[in-house]
Amino acid sequence: MTTEVRVPTLGESVTEATVATWFKQPGDAVAADEMLCELETDKVTVEVPSPAAGTLAEIVAAEGETVGVDALLANITEGGAAAAPAPAAAAAPAAAPAGDAQSIDVMVPSLGESVSEATVSTWFKQVGDTVAADEMLCELETDKVSVEVPAPAAGVLAEIVAPEGTTVDATAKLAVISSGAGAAVAAAPAAAPAPAAAPAAGGKDIKDGPAAEKAMAEAGIARDAVTGTGRDGRATKADVARAAAAAAAAPAASPAPAAMPRGPVSADDASREERVKMTKMRQTIARRLKDSQNTAAMLTTYNEVDMTEVMALRNQYKGDFEKKHGVRLGFMSFFTKACVHALKEVPEVNAEIDGTDIVYKNYVHMGVAAGTPQGLVVPVIRDADAMSFAEIEKAISEKGRRARDGKLSMAEMQGGTFTISNGGVYGSLMSSPILNPPQSGILGMHKIQDRPMAINGQVVIRPMMYLALSYDHRIVDGKGAVTFLVRVKEALEDPRRLLMDL
Template sequence: MATEIKAPTFPESVAEGSVAAWHKQPGDSVERDELIVEIETDKVVLEVVAPEAGTLSEIKAQEGDTVQSEQILGTLGEAGAKASAAANNAETKVEPASKGKNDAKASESTVSNKQAAASGKIHEVKAPTFPESIQEGTVATWHKQVGEPVKRDEVLADIETDKVVLEVVAPADGALSKINAEEGSQVESEAVLALFAEDAGGEAEAGKPQAESGVEAKGAEEGSDEKLGDKILAPAARKLVAEHDLDVSKIEGTGKGGRILKEDVQRAVDAGNAKKANKPAAAPQLATAAVPAFEGERPEKRVPMSRLRQTIAKRLVQAQQTAAMLTTYNEVDMSAVMELRSQYKETFQKAHDIKLGFMGFFVKAASEALKRFPDVNASIDGTDIVYHGYQDIGVAVSTDRGLVVPVLRDTDSMKIADVEKGIVDFGKRARDGKLGIDEMQGGTFTITNGGIFGSLMSTPILNPPQTAILGMHKIQERPMAVNGKVEIRPMMYLALSYDHRMIDGKDAVQFLVTIKELLEDPARLLLDI
């Protein structure tokens, strides 16, 4: 029994839409919820998916046609129907005026479809399932292109969310036959990114006919060989032409009546043969206008802000707008910590297979101070205060894509060696984009170290919903008054930014002084004093 494929229900403000692109042709098999056709309105492009598995048997609204809300676009035959029968149904729709020529091309299209099917089972390559806190992601990079041989579990693409980069791997040995989501496009959880032909290996070229067969069959049915004087553009093609500022006269249309389709424009963009000619030189009288004299090139480059960078910007602005943020400063003499590191660094590395750094001391000192000042370890949730009976400390890590804050859990029970190992592991995986989302969620307090880049003093911004953040800085030798004498000591400025809605100035200052005392006399960490 045939199933009707209908246009979506348009919003009240949208009267009609235009058929932008058919992703399936008569005779093609379709899986349930697989994308079949796109409808472009004046506000958004709507996707129409298969209501059930089957075979596309008839297309009633061609690309470029105007359709109404819930209008029937085509019909879907029962699953398992033979492609040849569906192809015959498609051939019966050919207009009598061009039947002879189009029948021959339609038969060629059917042959190319069969060749593509022979290359192996077709898989949908989908985006990963995003956590509830993530609505969508951006296709960052395609590591493989259409027709390129791929091994099972080899990385095909990277999806960048506002928290982490997720990898999409190949479901089997084969090759990509079609890419639906180009680099830079936004995708939702489990969206179909591409089609993948299994066991295409050495027959990588077999994937290409499948990706292009729909265009070829469509062109055959619509009489694409006929050349018209005026160029007619489909809505999706018109948008692409405007985006790339192309010369329409240089683009060959393959749609009905020579209509230029989105695929035609994309081919022209890839080939680079439809660019507009350079504008003629300005008239001599205009050339005399005063122009600033600059020597050499003055290049500029515009790139879209990454999703991670957008999220960082949003959260930092939110923190400044919603919190009553203040910062208190102090300085710590690092002589005792540096002496410990110098005395035990070799023994420590042999025992734990990790170098003894400064961060382990700061994390342990912060954990102890958080136990003594629970307000600093709390968070604000609406009009409620949430007191945490544990210490989960986030450590800010800089990467090429931006700043991420993985969290060390239960730091009060961790040894300094465990802290150092955790931080080294976080840093490596953060730079490789391998951190999991769950590793960057939560946290009751944050430490950031601008000193590794040479910062002498800064004002760190809160990491909501936390109410405090500690900033470390560069260790610099300075003359200090010690017991009435001037001595050169390795000093570090510390900065504690805090939310004054939750934390009083007295508690913030005493918290920072506690960290200073624990670091200047590390024995306090062992004696719990």
């Protein structure tokens, strides 16, 4: 029986890859899920596992060839033909004491588009510990989310390749699990050969992938300037991009003022301080917010909204709404609907700048900022413009719960076109939200507070909320920003306008 090995899904917007390295040759025995070859795209390096056990019968796409998604890479012969290589394994004296033990690599899981590295924050298991399939081995921190790494198989944790604090790329090996009948015996010697692998990484016979070599030639970067993170120290295209960025930033970094150093601290004060390293997520939040201020021509306009009608409507129907839809009726669905309505009239607030182009989005993927113990995250409600009130409330509730539990995936936080940030839940009366690049607009909600208002010549008490729209003045003019905020105000003060599309 012949099994085809095809190019796996490469990610959103990635249509082709280059075959960088074949780890097996025709005639070699392969185990199920054993790595056959490595592909390089313009974003990441992808390892292709064997879909079945057997013998590699034919390589269709040789090293250096460019292949599309689902293209045929090789053929594997299963069944009787796969049994022939068995004596070869028996010939290796080191394998004999291990019985039926098999070494299984624990690799960095998919981190999501545009995320190229992570930091190993916590190991839940130690070398020699027994692990069950899908049991959590360690936790990684990226600049956006925390990612838990489950055990791919049951066995014994034989080796930890990346200890806590190590920064690893998207294709790195984290650990080795020894599984099978001889796993407990094999665990101890498994770590011993590790030092022998070090010279191989620096060996002269290691050849980089063609995509990396081409990128180095185009960027004019010497191989010594690139730190290879691929298998056996091979350079990947991402490594070259990092080296090029570092080289470009080096001259510009020298005249730039460094972060303000701390002033002198007395010994008494220092003894009462606690120094904690910023998490990778917190570092990225800080960097992205500052980059947003430095890149966009950010401006904020303000207005206030009388929440009387929304609150009355919510109080009248919240019981029936929850009974029918199984979710509470909050204010966020009203604000989401009002923003969708306003974005249709002022589409530049829902657009972004790409070089010298303006990209208008004929859809609304609404980002809803949420505070978590780890930091601020912005899960995205996709196609919010096509959702009902109930669908929006369910989506926000589910995303908020996953955010607090640290369970959001990368895909759930990408692709937003506009953001709503509700500082009112923390008691904020007024603030100026910072843009979430590359978006051009973010709406800040605030605390609802009873205030005296002049209505038809009389002073009455009304529940009022300040609204703040921060926008990129490069693409949104003052008239558009004010119009957007006025339309949001009108829709909230008379929710019937949403039904009439006015």
